[in-house]
Amino acid sequence: MNKDAAGLSAMLATMGALHFAAPKPFDSIVPRSLPGSPRTWTYLSGAAELAVAAAVAHPRTRRAGALAAAGLFAAVFPANVKMAMDWRHASPAKRAVAYGRLPMQIPLILWARRVFSD
Template sequence: MRRDAAGLAGLLATTGVLHFVAPKPFDGIVPRSLPGSPRTWTYLSGAAELAVAGAVAHPRTRRAGALAAAALFVAVFPANVRMAADWRHASPAKRAVAFGRLPLQAPLIAWALRVAR
């Protein structure tokens, strides 16, 4: 597997597993506007990340998986915005994490699009 694809698949798989192993932090950033339980959305997004990781890992589905990864990174941006808003008065370390995630989405999207090529 290409190294960039392996890295992307690994990142997605790790994050996907974390949604199931430690769901509480993810529950807290689910946008309130979504219907239903935040935990449901946490599990759904974790499952989506695992499915996309599998697609990126396999050469026959890599292009579609990488495009799905780019879409996923766009889709989770509102949760990152919520985290930044919620943590704006938190400790400096938490603020750095929350606000640091916002510009991180652009290189993640670019990485996924590069893998799709």
């Protein structure tokens, strides 16, 4: 497995596992407009990240996994927007984290695209 695919898979697996090990921070950024419990969405997104990590890790499913990763990175953007809005009056450090997450989706999507193209 090349370094891009290995790194992407590891990052997705780590984040997916964190959704189950420490769900509260993820619950807090689930957009209120989504139906049901925030915890359900936290677990669903964590499971999706773990599934995509496994797909990226396996050579036969790597391209599909990379495409799914790009879609996942785009799909979680509303949660990052919610976090930025919720933290707009927080400390400068928290605001920096929240606002810094917004443009990070672009390099993540480009990373998935590189894995798709390899």
